Amino acid sequence: AFTLAENIMEKLHGDFASGRKDDAQITDIISKYHQKYDYILDPHTAVGVGVAEDALQENEKMVTLATAHPATFPDAVKAATHIHPDLPEWLGDLFDRTEKMDVMPNDLNVMRQYVRDALASKAKVA
DSSP states (O other): OOOOOOOHHHHHHHHHOOOOOOOOHHHHHHHHHHHSSSSOOOHHHHHHHHHHHOOTTTTTTOOOOOSSOOGGGGHHHHHHOOOOOOOGGTTGGGGOOOOOOOOOOOOOOHHHHHHHHHHHHHHHHO
16 A cells, blocks of 8 residues: 555546446446447456546547457456357467566666666567
8 A cells, every 4th residue: 555645646636537347337348349349348448448438528539448358358258248259369379378477676777677678689689
């Protein structure tokens, strides 16, 4: 937990908005988009789309980016659409792949250097 000064919170509220959706609402959003647009949202994206819809004023436009593939949440998607989503061919072995990760200290400068080094090594390969 952390506490921010009131003036910081006021600034954040001026620049950012947030919202939430419960499981039933998420299912409804996925179902609605599937029926209306023949598009299957993953649950995380459905939350973003639903919150965005709530925030839209008349004649406003908003872009919402997908955050995951529906097949990574097959049970939730099937409950909403009656379709079991398959992973795309290029992700077909996703759940069999070896997980790769590096444990990093909570240090911004170390993280910056890590990213610089990773980008530099990619540039040498290309």
